[in-house]
Amino acid sequence: MSRRSIARMLPPRALAAGVLGIALTLTAAPVSAAPAPVLPLASTASPAPAGISAAATSSLITRTPKGLLRERLRNTRARFAARFVYIPGVPKFNRLVDHELRAAIHLSKQSYRPQAFPRGAGLGDRGCVADSTKWSAKRVLARAATAPPGKRGAAVTCEVRSASGSVIQVAMRTVRGSQRRVVHDTTRLYYADVKTGAAGRVLKSKLWHSFAPKSLWTVTVKRLIAASGAEVPASLADPSPSQLRIATHALIHSTRTSSGGIWADLGAGITSPELRALGIAKTKEATPVRVSHATADRWSRKLGVLLRHSAGKRFVGVKQPVSKVQLDCRLLPCVALTYDDGPGPYTARLLRTLRAKHARATFFMVGSRVPGNEAILRRAVKDGHELGSHTMDHADLTMRSLSSARSDVRRAAKAITAASHREVRLFRPPYGAIDDRIIRAVDMPAILWSVDTNDWREPGRAALIERSVPVVDPGGIILFHDIHVDSVAVAGRVVLGLRDRGFELVTVSQLFDGKVPLGRIAARY
Numbered sequence: 001m002s003r004r005s006i007a008r009m010l011p012p013r014a015l016a017a018g019v020l021g022i023a024l025t026l027t028a029a030p031v032s033a034a035p036a037p038v039l040p041l042a043s044t045a046s047p048a049p050a051g052i053s054a055a056a057t058s059s060l061i062t063r064t065p066k067g068l069l070r071e072r073l074r075n076t077r078a079r080f081a082a083r084f085v086y087i088p089g090v091p092k093f094n095r096l097v098d099h100e101l102r103a104a105i106h107l108s109k110q111s112y113r114p115q116a117f118p119r120g121a122g123l124g125d126r127g128c129v130a131d132s133t134k135w136s137a138k139r140v141l142a143r144a145a146t147a148p149p150g151k152r153g154a155a156v157t158c159e160v161r162s163a164s165g166s167v168i169q170v171a172m173r174t175v176r177g178s179q180r181r182v183v184h185d186t187t188r189l190y191y192a193d194v195k196t197g198a199a200g201r202v203l204k205s206k207l208w209h210s211f212a213p214k215s216l217w218t219v220t221v222k223r224l225i226a227a228s229g230a231e232v233p234a235s236l237a238d239p240s241p242s243q244l245r246i247a248t249h250a251l252i253h254s255t256r257t258s259s260g261g262i263w264a265d266l267g268a269g270i271t272s273p274e275l276r277a278l279g280i281a282k283t284k285e286a287t288p289v290r291v292s293h294a295t296a297d298r299w300s301r302k303l304g305v306l307l308r309h310s311a312g313k314r315f316v317g318v319k320q321p322v323s324k325v326q327l328d329c330r331l332l333p334c335v336a337l338t339y340d341d342g343p344g345p346y347t348a349r350l351l352r353t354l355r356a357k358h359a360r361a362t363f364f365m366v367g368s369r370v371p372g373n374e375a376i377l378r379r380a381v382k383d384g385h386e387l388g389s390h391t392m393d394h395a396d397l398t399m400r401s402l403s404s405a406r407s408d409v410r411r412a413a414k415a416i417t418a419a420s421h422r423e424v425r426l427f428r429p430p431y432g433a434i435d436d437r438i439i440r441a442v443d444m445p446a447i448l449w450s451v452d453t454n455d456w457r458e459p460g461r462a463a464l465i466e467r468s469v470p471v472v473d474p475g476g477i478i479l480f481h482d483i484h485v486d487s488v489a490v491a492g493r494v495v496l497g498l499r500d501r502g503f504e505l506v507t508v509s510q511l512f513d514g515k516v517p518l519g520r521i522a523a524r525y
């Protein structure tokens with residue numbers, strides 16, 4: 001069927017609008033069998049599909065929204081590197097991210113253990129990399145921002161595709177291979193709803209009910225019949241599988257209209273017995289069809305409705321702090337900063353520094369110093385830090401009777417719990433003086449350290465950094481005292497230095513994934 005022959009069947013106004021490229025408007029109401037008021041010109045006057053990309057669900061945003069926890073992971077043995085984000089308040093999304101990372105690590109077929117790198121590794125630069133899901137696979141394996149060690153192995157990278165309404169969509173790409181050969185390259189799209197905590201994979205074909213392609217096809221054919229001026233039959237013969245494929249493809253690649261409906265571009269080749277009876281063999285060009293908001297909702301599954309309703313809206317923002325994200329220290333190289341003997345005159349300053357850097361630490365506090373400092377304790381808990389007992393008066397527990405040692409540690413724990421509204425589960429013996437009998441009597445893990453900065457000897461700020469940042473291993477516990485001004489003054493640089501080496505800063509309990517074993521604990525590994 002030629003363009004001229006269909007032109008004969010159409011009124012001049014429709015012809016002016018461009019016969020086969022015309023936009024049809026569908027509504028929620030059942031399609032009328034009566035000859036339709038032909039080809040509403042209003043819809044052809046409205047923006048063409050290309051013009052609505054700003055509101056489309058697929059619109060790309062290159063800036064990561066505020067409040068996400070930007071991450072990076074690197075491992076030589078597993079030949080693995082990853083850039084990713086966690087979303088505070090959506091643990092389900094974060095578990096999907098961890099699963100994606102583990103799957104990529106598994107590709108290496110090597111046993112895995114978290115690793116940190118020497119200073120100057122540059123791993124403090126974290127989070128998604130703009131455009132990296134569109135780079136060539138070899139570029140992902142070669143660029144310093146994303147490459148695995150030695151530029152071969154597995155690389156995971158991410159891109160925030162959209163953040164609108166309450167929904168964030170993040171694409172995660174896994175590439176494996178070398179500069180000579182790429183053996184694996186997949187990109188998966190995930191969504192997270194910061195309001196409901198829902199999360200999952202976005203499969204564009206699963207956003208629609210199974211009946212949607214047939215409905216779209218039927219309405220399109222009826223409109224083409226109406227556009228020809230013929231009477232529209234009440235029902236049509238069922239579409240062939242190839243006709244349904246055209247409609248399915250149009251739905252998957254549809255874009256959102258500003259009013260919440262969709263534009264679906266049905267490819268050339270639409271045909272039906274009814275059209276053929278009218279002398280219309282097959283459409284030769286794409287037929288853009290506009291589907292109303294209500295109809296699109298009826299055709300959509302739940303996730304499809306959520307994505308379309310949130311699209312184009314202002315992002316509501318991440319409400320939970322990044323400290324709420326549960327980090328897996330079997331996957332990430334974790335380290336615990338600990339501060340003893342406070343609260344003191346510099347504790348509030350230290351909290352401000354750690355808050356600005358989104359870093360978590362553990363404070364072993366002296367019970368007698370708690371009164372008058374309750375607000376500082378509450379602030380520490382609110383910022384995601386952990387508090388532990390350091391006895392009432394900083395006594396050497398090994399010089400006490402068992403019952404007095406036990407009550408000393410427990411009284412301080414009680415005072416800290418009362419002030420902070422958070423149960424204390426750990427203690428640190430002053431001077432590290434402890435034995436197994438005391439641990440059993442106290443019945444709490446005794447937290448020691450793997451790195452002693454000796455900050456109480458006042459070695460100076462540069463020395464404090466040298467004694468902490470370069471020497472700690474994954475799973476390590478670093479000892480500082482927040483009653484020394486130099487220790488507090490270098491905290492920001494210590495945090496940045498550790499992150500540069502690839503570390504995650506966690507509390508002692510997080511270092512053990514919430515299950516600190518009873519006993520004398522100096523490090524995780």
Ligand code: NI
Pocket residue numbers: 340341390394430431
């Ligand atoms: Ni102490």
